[in-house]
Amino acid sequence: MSYSDKVLDHYENPRNVGALEANDASVGTGMVGAPACGDVMKLQIKVNDAGIIEEARFKTYGCGSAIASSSLVTEWVKGKTLDQALAIKNTAIAEELALPPVKIHCSILAEDAIKAAVADYRNKHEVVSAGYAACDPAAA
Amino acid sequence: MPTLPIYLDYSATTPIDPRVAEIMIPYLTEKFGNPASRSHAFGWDADQAVERAREEVAGLVNCDPKEIVWTSGATESDNLAIKGAAQFYKGKGKHLITVRTEHKAVLDPMRELERQGFEVTYLDPEPNGLLDLDKFRAAIRADTILASVMHVNNEIGVIQDIETIGEICRGKGVLFHVDAAQSTGKAPIDLARLKVDLMSFSAHKTYGPKGIGALYVRRKPRIRLEAQMHGGGHERGMRSGTLATHQIVGMGAAFRIAAEEMATENERIRCLRDKLWAGVSTLDEVHLNGDMQQRVPHNLNASFNFVEGESLMMAIKDLAVSSGSACTSASLEPSYVLKALGRNDELAHSSIRFSIGRFTTEQDIDFAVQLLHKHVGKLRDLSPLWDMHRAGIDLNSVQWAAH
Numbered sequence: 001m002s003y004s005d006k007v008l009d010h011y012e013n014p015r016n017v018g019a020l021e022a023n024d025a026s027v028g029t030g031m032v033g034a035p036a037c038g039d040v041m042k043l044q045i046k047v048n049d050a051g052i053i054e055e056a057r058f059k060t061y062g063c064g065s066a067i068a069s070s071s072l073v074t075e076w077v078k079g080k081t082l083d084q085a086l087a088i089k090n091t092a093i094a095e096e097l098a099l100p101p102v103k104i105h106c107s108i109l110a111e112d113a114i115k116a117a118v119a120d121y122r123n124k125h126e127v128v129s130a131g132y133a134a135c136d137p138a139a140a
Numbered sequence: 141m142p143t144l145p146i147y148l149d150y151s152a153t154t155p156i157d158p159r160v161a162e163i164m165i166p167y168l169t170e171k172f173g174n175p176a177s178r179s180h181a182f183g184w185d186a187d188q189a190v191e192r193a194r195e196e197v198a199g200l201v202n203c204d205p206k207e208i209v210w211t212s213g214a215t216e217s218d219n220l221a222i223k224g225a226a227q228f229y230k231g232k233g234k235h236l237i238t239v240r241t242e243h244k245a246v247l248d249p250m251r252e253l254e255r256q257g258f259e260v261t262y263l264d265p266e267p268n269g270l271l272d273l274d275k276f277r278a279a280i281r282a283d284t285i286l287a288s289v290m291h292v293n294n295e296i297g298v299i300q301d302i303e304t305i306g307e308i309c310r311g312k313g314v315l316f317h318v319d320a321a322q323s324t325g326k327a328p329i330d331l332a333r334l335k336v337d338l339m340s341f342s343a344h345k346t347y348g349p350k351g352i353g354a355l356y357v358r359r360k361p362r363i364r365l366e367a368q369m370h371g372g373g374h375e376r377g378m379r380s381g382t383l384a385t386h387q388i389v390g391m392g393a394a395f396r397i398a399a400e401e402m403a404t405e406n407e408r409i410r411c412l413r414d415k416l417w418a419g420v421s422t423l424d425e426v427h428l429n430g431d432m433q434q435r436v437p438h439n440l441n442a443s444f445n446f447v448e449g450e451s452l453m454m455a456i457k458d459l460a461v462s463s464g465s466a467c468t469s470a471s472l473e474p475s476y477v478l479k480a481l482g483r484n485d486e487l488a489h490s491s492i493r494f495s496i497g498r499f500t501t502e503q504d505i506d507f508a509v510q511l512l513h514k515h516v517g518k519l520r521d522l523s524p525l526w527d528m529h530r531a532g533i534d535l536n537s538v539q540w541a542a543h
Contacts, residue, residue, distance in 0.1 A: 001452070011454060017522055034540030035525060036485035038448055038474065042524040064451040067522065103371040 003064060004098035010068035015075050018057045020044040026131035028121025032112040039066040039106065044075060045085070045119055053077045053085055060115075065103040069093050069110035082118050143460045146504045147489060150296055150345075150438060150497030152462060157347040157498070160393045164349065167386035169425035175383045178375065188383045193392025197341065197354055198379045200324060200395040200404050203331040203358060209375045209381055213353035214321035215245040216368075217340030218288075220355055220379065221317045222249040222367030225286050226258055229315065233283030233386065235438060237276070237314075239290070239300075240480040245340075246319055267482050268431035269298035277308055286315040291339075292323040294475040295464060295493055296430030297325050297439025306335030315363065319344055321353075325398030326406065326436040337363045343387070348394030348500060355379075405498065410437035412496050412505050417442075423516055425529070429464075429491055435493050442489040442492040443478075444512075446526040449521045452492060455515035459508050464491035468515055484537070485523070515534030 003011070019042075020027045026047050033040040037061030046055035056074035060067045072093060076083040093099075093107035147155075156164075169191060175190045176312055177183025191205070211217045226236060238250055238258025240262050243370060250260045260281045271289060280287075287309055289300050296527030302318050308354040309316040317338040325346045325516040331339065338358040343349055345481055355362050355518060357378065420426055425445035441464075445453060449463035474488035483491075494508070 011451070019527070031524065032541055034536055035489070036540070038485070039449075040524055040540075059522055059527065061523040061525045062444065062448050064454040066448075067451060110386040131295060 001005075006072075007099070009067040009095070010071040011064045012065060014058075014071040016044055016057050016071065017054075017059065019059065019065065020046050020055065020057050021133065025124055026121075027126070028117040028119070030113045030116025030118070030120055032116050033062070033109050038062060038110045039069045039109060041066065041109055041113045043070060043110075043117045045117045045121060047082065049135050051081050053080055053082070062109075063103070063106065065097065065099055065106040066109065068097055069099075069106045070113060071083055072096060075113055078116060082121070085114055086118055089130075142501065142503045142507050143513075145460050146458060146507060147460045147464055148494045148496060148500065148504070149460045150268060151297070151345050151493065151495035153350065154347045154497055155499065156349055156390065157394060157397060160348055160390050160391075161396065163393045164386045164390040166246050166337050167389050171385070173385070175385055176372065182344035184518055186383075188381055188391050189385055191541075193388045196392035196396040200342075200399040201320075201331050201339070201356065202333075203356055207331075207356050207359050209355045209378045210355055210388055210524055211355055211379055212351055214243075214319060214340045215353075216352050216379075217342075217355035218243070218245040218317075219249050220365060220368050221338040221340060221357075222246065222286065222288055223253060224368055224378070225315055225363065226253050227256075227366035228364045229285045230258070233281075233285045235260045235261070235284045237263065237279050237287040239263045239265060241269065241293055242288065242290050243294055243319055243321070245321075246290065250288070253391065263482055266436075268428045269293060269337050269429075269444040269477075269481055270431055270434060271300055271305070273301065273308065274509060275302055276305060277473045280308070280312050280314055284312070284314050286317060286318040288319065290319040290322070292320070292327060292436050293320050293430065295475060296441045296481075297322070297436045297438060297495075298430045299323070299434045299435075302336060303334055309337075310335040310408070322496075323436065324395065325402050326438060331358075343391035343394055346394050346398050347369055349387050349390040352384060352391045354391070358500075361478070371425070374507075406437045409498075409500070412502065413437055413440050413494075414501055415502070416440055416496070416505050416508060416526065419505070420512050423513065427483075427487055429481065429483065431485075438496045439490060439498075443483070443490040444492065444516050445487060445490055446523050446529055448514055449490050449492055452490075452515065452520060455519060456508075456511050458511060459494075461495075462493045464488050466494070473521075 022029045031042045042059045044057045045053045048054045057069040060070045090111040091106040173186035175186040192204040280396025315337045319340045321342040337358045341354045345354045427443045429441040478488040
């Protein structure tokens with residue numbers, strides 16, 4: 001299989017590899033895929049008080065296209081609000097990386113990873129903010 | 141520094157040995173006659189060359205040249221043997237036996253026979269890739285007409301005990317076909333001694349040209365086949381079509397060289413393979429696939445756990461190798477051969493097949509080992525599974541969201 005230059009670039013120089021503190025309230029973690037299917041993506045986002053994603057990290061087990069798709073989304077989600085990040089569609093990822101039809105599932109997985117990371121953050125945040133709200137003097 | 145990329149995929153195909161290519165060339169130009177032309181010297185010369193090649197092929201496997209039928213390759217030989225014998229002997233029974241780790245050129249004709257009303261038993265190999273002979277014996281029924289077991293597996297290189305399987309088949313009156321595409325020049329074959337009725341050969345796995353193969357069809361006791369290609373009645377009616385003289389001459393020369401050189405060549409290649417394994421097995425979590433003893437000398441198949449095979453192949457793109465990873469095929473299923481051994485999906489996805497050959501050097505192997513050490517480590521740094529493994533998490537205990 002031949003790869004586009006963009007896939008090769010992300011594969012050889014992956015952006016934002018690593019991990020953020022999963023227990024931090026400002027961090028959302030999404031892990032999608034399964035080893036049996038040949039790809040697992042872990043995407044983490046760090047959201048600031050303004051609701052903007054200021055950092056993103058990934059680790060991926062998978063083919064070159066899976067690694068490139070996750071590397072690309074760490075770049076794309078940075079600076080976006082959660083809703084803007086959720087608006088990133090797999091078709092845009094596939095188009096940017098010129099993925100062949102058999103690799104479209106890699107872009108779908110990357111989109112799923114964004115959704116999972118945002119959902120995890122929102123889960124935490126709702127619980128935490130509910131807690132704050134209960135003892136927020138301004139709300140009383 | 142070796143010339144890059146380094147070819148370590150000799151089980152996929154081999155280059156034509158330059159000595160073979162040289163012998164072939166005149167048959168493309170001045171010696172172009174049709175071997176079936178009985179009326180002039182052009183035909184006689186071509187026919188003589190074809191018959192000499194038939195002797196050379198027979199010489200490598202110790203059979204009568206009259207038992208060799210030219211085909212377009214091992215796939216056609218497998219089809220002719222399996223469908224041809226099943227259709228000819230269907231009056232005796234409609235049951236066939238094969239193994240799940242066979243090449244698709246055996247499994248797909250079996251599937252076709254099932255559509256035609258035959259019944260096929262697919263045996264699972266043991267975890268080392270070898271067939272349990274008691275299980276094989278137990279699978280034979282009164283209506284079994286043919287068993288097909290490959291000599292050497294294309295992915296993991298294990299050598300099946302075709303000598304004993306042949307004895308079992310002969311004792312039960314079952315025809316025995318062997319796909320030997322991967323074994324010529326790698327493992328000795330003596331058809332005078334083996335109780336094999338049909339054997340498929342390919343030229344391009346043994347330093348001959350692509351597009352030519354042969355089927356051995358035993359004469360004593362005589363095996364009959366229903367032709368799959370009808371036409372001018374070439375090859376005693378078993379396979380019609382003008383003989384490709386230059387290809388045939390090439391296959392003959394390649395098999396003659398294999399017969400002359402295999403003993404010394406295989407020792408050299410075994411040393412290189414053992415050096416490769418010694419080099420990569422020092423990495424953590426590397427698993428050998430297939431039995432190491434009952435194995436051809438040029439094959440090494442290993443799984444690099446927690447690294448996906450296709451991304452590893454991208455990383456080691458200076459090595460031309462193949463992978464059992466789903467991502468290298470259109471099917472998105474990992475190697476059915478490794479799965480049949482009971483390897484889990486992760487290990488099947490993480491496998492790389494290295495196959496060494498005539499033109500591999502020690503420098504090539506040293507380079508390969510060095511490259512693997514560098515890139516397996518790099519990809520594991522990228523792998524969430526490796527992190528989890530290091531944190532002591534059992535991946536089987538994780539609830540994965542399968543997609």
